[in-house]
Amino acid sequence: VSSVTIVDVAQRVGVSVATISRYLSGLTVRQEEDIRVAIADLKYRPSVTARNLKSGRTGTIAVIVPDISNPFFSAIVQGAESAAGDEYMVLLVNTADSNDREERALGKVFGRVDGVILAPNNEMTKSPNFFSNFGLPIVFVDRLTENSENFDSVLVDNVRGAELATRHLIELGHFKIAIISGPMETTPGKLRVEGYRNALKKAKLRAQPEYFQESDFSQSGGYQAMKALLNLAERPTAVFTANNLMTIGALEAIRESGISIPDDISLIGFDDLDFAHIIEPPLTVISRDVRLQGAKAMEMLLDRLRGNVSFPPQHQMVEVQMIERGSCAAPSFGNSHGLGISSSLKNSNPRSNN
Amino acid sequence: VSSVTIVDVAQRVGVSVATISRYLSGLTVRQEEDIRVAIADLKYRPSVTARNLKSGRTGTIAVIVPDISNPFFSAIVQGAESAAGDEYMVLLVNTADSNDREERALGKVFGRVDGVILAPNNEMTKSPNFFSNFGLPIVFVDRLTENSENFDSVLVDNVRGAELATRHLIELGHFKIAIISGPMETTPGKLRVEGYRNALKKAKLRAQPEYFQESDFSQSGGYQAMKALLNLAERPTAVFTANNLMTIGALEAIRESGISIPDDISLIGFDDLDFAHIIEPPLTVISRDVRLQGAKAMEMLLDRLRGNVSFPPQHQMVEVQMIERGSCAAPSFGNSHGLGISSSLKNSNPRSNN
């Protein structure tokens, strides 16, 4: 676009292009001052593209996520961007939860970037193979794929987080504990169910199939799953929602049904919501530092890029913590199970609007 | 990275590089089949960088926003990304509300992108000059700068939105109406105040200085501003918060103070929140299609890029609409001040819900 090249500057000053190039690289040259003014005068800007071609590097890193509209992935992107520093910029791609789009995205970024931070749609994608072919550095964030153990990754402690949540409910006295889970073919989907089941097992509680709702990590999915749970003859007294969006959906369904948190049902979600402390009751959640997770992914990638390509794949984990607020309480046994009638009193409250 | 180039393929097949290049461009060549297998065999991938150098185009568009963690800007980015199509990818930059970083960002993206979508930090930045120097297509989104009328832009109808909100409060019977405004040096900050004042003027209401709180579009800013309003001797009966984040902050402050919405105070915000309908009471807001706005910006840019560089600067506007939910009601005069009885007849209608 700029059309004024290094030769224009050279001619203007009356030196060779090499001299200009050296000046640009910070080397000491004779006519520094003349060159400076010539550059300013001509409004010369070095061509990034030409430099890329020479150097073989692009100064760009791709961040590929399934759903930017999910605040979780926004935060990942934000963390990665902030950690990129002055040296690298981030190329953002949304795969819209489609494996097809994900693979095309990988094809599209190839050659434009020096590395990739990928949150794959699910574990079935063949992304790793793609990259092992070409030797592009890649780090997986939040989610893995088959064979991805050969690559760097930054996960969260999914199992522990889910166990923490479930145990909390158990300790409050619940035993009819449901889970609204993400897709079992995703890493967090699978592992959070594992944590849930671990906790039940340790408490010698049986994992009842009707309390397991596999959903899709979306708000509407969470809504429908919660609806289903509420329609059960013997509905759970507590539920663990496996991600932020589904927690919102579940909340919606609960609000709509007119039952109250935590009196009628306890709710705990994986990942905090920025309004969790504002609503009534404030939501108890399993939380983690998402931006940090994104930043760590970027840092691992930068390490690779800085030549330390040798060391074996690193697998980092971000800690979780439970933030107790007001959405979990001991179960009330007044109305509960026993004999099918349980839910008859539910429709006693005539809130129809909204 | 791939190190296998077009000449490798050419040698393998036994033709010249020109032939391979032609095959790649879709022209008909003799040994199509041989070439195909050679490419697959060698795992050859054309160098994007080399192509960029030749063509002078990068296939990339920069999207520069002040704060990706703000869901509003996330949605802008998302809209832009989705509208980019197969031809372009988006390079994301966060300026973290710093003019310095914004200008450095412009410098960094220069040469790497074919165009820019910019939401400037404020109207004081000299970004437009920067671009007019180099002739890089740019479209402003959501915010303008001085002299930016010479460039494409996609705004929202700020004045109308603010007027709508304020008028709604007036019609409910409020006359002690406060605004928590964004920075006056930003476009939405300035124009939403204008709309607020317009509405007051049309109703022959005086804009009282103590009811004007200039804040910074952040959650904590909204929180503090609302705190200040609540501490007033004669506190407002209604407040209009000029963006999403400040609405959240205001909500926090109100919750904390123990007064109730809408009985003690009415609240209406500019821009919807994804949990606005979940909380109690659900929030009345001025809403717009943010993703559409981002998508429009991208489309305008693509139009320019497709050669229609000639037509004069376009200034599009996205429509707003009010979504009435439950956070605004007629003022209750039980506890309040002296004798502004004027609007007493309005609270005869007990519309509280939805």
Place this chain on the structure above:
DNA sequence: TTGTACGCGTTATCAT
């Protein structure tokens, strides 16, 4: 310190 000249991987022009 400076200049010359080649190469980075492609595409496009010009002959053939």
Place this chain on the structure above:
DNA sequence: ATGATAACGCGTACAA
């Protein structure tokens, strides 16, 4: 339809 070759803009080894 194909081949040779000159650009694209820059960095750098080499020689001076």
